[in-house]
Amino acid sequence: MTRIIAIANHKGGVGKTTTAINLSSALAHFSRKVLIVDIDPQANTTRGLGFDPSLTSKSIFEVLDGSVDINSVLKKTAIKDLTLLPSKIFVSPINEFVNNSEEDPYYRLKKAFSSLKKTYDYIIIDCPPSLGFLTVNALVSANTILVPVQCEYFAMDAINSMLGTISRIQSQYNPDLGIEGFLMTMYDAKTSLGTQISSQVRSLFKENTFLTQIPRNVSIPESNLRGLPVTVYRPTSSGSLAYYSLAKEVMDKENQ
Ligand SMILES: Nc1ncnc2c1ncn2[C@@H]1O[C@H](COP(=O)(O)OP(=O)(O)O)[C@@H](O)[C@H]1O
Ligand SMILES: [Mg+2]
Known part of the structure; x- marks a missing residue:
């Protein structure tokens, strides 16, 4: 059965895109068939996997407005077993989708997934930072949400x-939405703030916090610039090893 995981947090710059790319690539490394969905108009996941979003003609947005079939938009990536549903830099207001719609517009991604011809073990969705039409579509279609949390004051x-x-999504649209976990990102063991925040989150949300925490690691921004996951760019870096460990924690739930 396909597991659909939405990577979301209202805050920008907390490691959503980095986690989407590297969790997907690590799962593919462990021979899982993975579809990564870039639903963010900033298109950073698309770029981070080596595609130029300004050259993308068909994207997630044409899938959501119903003008193309999802299967015709998918792109093979350089990584075996990892397929991308790309985004592109989106210029028209997203509200157009909602205003022109007769049916409930928040189920469009879920419907599109149901017409995928290939079967995937995982679908990983990289959400934009705001809770609008796009993120709600992602959370309505997902089995679980993974929340990257930056180790900082807020x-x-x-x-x-x-x-x-x-809880709002559960009560309005998707009662089965589960929490995959909170993931501490950009962790720096050398600062007391990092360790304090991490242990505070862990003490309050023990069951829902991944044991893996992602360290601050310079290979990660470098890999973004190369258009490669860090697991491919620097397979033995601390960032890469952490994402392999996260993938193992996610896979541990496969038989539950
Ligand atoms: N563990 C990390 N170590 C160092 N830099 C990181 C790490 N995770 C993310 N970054 C950098 O922080 C910035 C924001 O990360 P990103 O994944 O794009 O966040 P979001 O998608 O939540 O906006 C990017 O420049 C990224 O390269
Ligand atoms: Mg992002």
């Missing part, structure tokens, strides 16, 4: 705000 605010969002 980490608890971010978590509380995401818990509010999760």
Whole structure:
């Protein structure tokens, strides 16, 4: 059965895109068939996998407005077993989707997934930072949400705000939406702030926090510039090893 995981947090710059790319690539490394969906108009996942979003004609947005079939938009990546549903830099207001729609517009991604011809073990969705039409579509289609949390002062605010969002989505659209986990990102063991925040989150949300934490690692921004996952660019870097470890934690739930 396909597991659909949405990577979301209202805050920007917390490691959503980095996690989407590297969790997907690590799962593919372990021979899982993975579809990564870039639903962010900033198109950083698309770029981070080596594609130029300004050259993308058909994207997730044409899938959502119903003008193309999802199967015709998929791109093979340089990584075996990893397929991309690309984004592109989006200029028209997203509200057009909602205003022109007669049916409930929040189920469009879920419907598109149901017409995929190939079967995937995982679908990983990289969400934009705001809770609008796009993120709601992602959370309505997902089995679980994975929340990257940056190890910084306002980490608890971010978590509380995401818990509010999760319960709203559960009550309005997707009662089965589960929490895949909170993932501490950009962790720096050398600062007391990093360790304090991480242990505070862990003590409050033990069951829902991944044991793996992603260290701050310079190979990660470097890999973005190369258009490669860090797991491919620097397979033995601390960032890469952490994402392999995260993938193992995610795969551990396969038989539950
Ligand atoms: N573990 C990390 N170590 C160092 N830099 C990181 C790490 N994770 C992300 N970054 C960098 O931080 C920036 C924001 O990360 P990104 O994944 O794009 O966040 P988001 O998608 O939540 O906006 C990017 O420049 C990325 O390269
Ligand atoms: Mg992003």
